[in-house]
Amino acid sequence: MTKLHNDNHQNLVSFLRHHQPNPPHAQPDLEQRIMDSLEPRATTRGEKRYGKSTWTSSAMTLRTPAKLIATGFLFTSVSFGIRTPRIAVEPKDLENFLVNNWNDTLDNYHYAPLKEAEAYWLVPNVYEPQQALSVSTK
Template sequence: MSHFSNDDHELVDFLKQHRPSVPAADPALEDRLFDAIAATAQPTSLADRRASRSKRSVAWLVPSAIAAGLVATVVGYRTLMPAQPSATELASLEAFVESNWQGTLNNTSDEAPFGDVATN
């Protein structure tokens, strides 16, 4: 056991001397509690109990569905995001676009742009 200093004993004695008195118990408290319990509507039939169980089962399904939806959204977003192209892929794409653009600007032939299809 721990040994208290003299200051602690003085504090304990002071608190014992000045502690408040315990209030008297209400003699009608037990009757009021039983009356309140009896007044509370209790499901008596089996159908009432099943209905209350089904309400509880739906109540826990809603937050679970929300959480599952959030997880699916985060996972789906991560998997469906396109990968960032590398520097070589970007350079290849840029060269392709530039060569096609230059090809359309430098096309000086007198042929129809769509070949035989446009002349029909």
């Protein structure tokens, strides 16, 4: 029996590596055959499309915030612009306007006119001092 080495697996590994059988040479045309058999990359066009759409989407991404900001600004300014004239310059004018309109509405339908005290709740009590919720230490 041939005694090759004394060590355990390491000797086996080196024996295997040293004597591993070499594969036979490939046919000369194998490389070209493989290259010719490569499928056309369908994703190449797709990538281009994807690239375009990416560009478009990125452009959209860039444009969208600007659009949103512009829209928000427009909405705010318009809403403020519309609201500003509606604000009563004087609370008394608003009170009179509401009471008169209310009365007119009722008059049209021949209802009894409201008393000032009944219509008072419609008017915001702007001038009434708010009650303190916290207990003062004084």
